[in-house]
């Protein structure tokens with residue numbers, strides 16, 4: 001079974017993907033980490049974020065073990081990832097990576113921005129996870145504080161809004177719900193309630209899928 005989860009920044013995609021994968025015994029890929037890893041490689045190489053050739057090479061050379069680097073989860077890496085994610089050759093290289101991951105025995109859960117629309121258009125279940133920007137900023141702010149990273153709520157909110165706009169308006173694989181996705185607004189749902197709601201959607205899917 002393939003489960004595609006998409007949605008804007010800090011909506012809870014990764015948390016939900018991890019829990020669903022664990023519950024259903026499936027592998028899970030947080031595809032945002034792929035874009036973050038490419039951005040991080042450019043920074044390590046002291047290459048500019050505008051260097052499309054270097055970004056493409058980094059995407060082509062990416063391996064799963066690279067995704068464990070804790071630096072990828074920093075707030076600025078999300079912003080850098082959003083910039084390089086607009087380059088078509090980078091997306092093409094990462095598409096191959098994601099297709100290989102999704103093709104594994106038993107299936108997988110993938111979360112990101114274009115899983116239901118581009119990466120896995122034939123997914124068995126497509127979820128589009130949303131929440132009000134203020135709630136998403138609150139969650140990310142708490143997360144950064146818990147990790148001991150400096151964080152200002154207003155700045156996080158502005159960053160999230162700017163990144164959502166960029167992700168929704170880019171010409172290649174923009175953030176949007178697939179026509180056959182089920183939208184789940186988690187503004188007033190905690191992580192447990194969001195998990196239960198997603199599980200109910202999965203169980204209720206049509207029998208032919």
Ligand SMILES: Nc1ncnc2c1ncn2[C@@H]1O[C@H](COP(=O)(O)OP(=O)(O)O)[C@@H](O)[C@H]1O
Nearest residue numbers: 009010011012013014015139143189190191194
């Ligand atoms: N439904 C929820 N209610 C409250 N907090 C949540 C919920 N889902 C996730 N979180 C928390 O919000 C933050 C962002 O969640 P995450 O899963 O990383 O989002 P995304 O993958 O969409 O960026 C994390 O700290 C996570 O623990």
Ligand SMILES: Nc1ccn([C@@H]2O[C@H](COP(=O)(O)OP(=O)(O)O)[C@@H](O)[C@H]2O)c(=O)n1
Nearest residue numbers: 009010031032033035081082085112113114
């Ligand atoms: N499938 C995906 C996943 C992420 N991305 C890009 O990567 C950035 C970081 O994604 P992420 O999922 O790690 O970000 P958060 O939602 O965790 O803040 C996003 O803002 C997108 O620009 C993408 O273009 N396509």
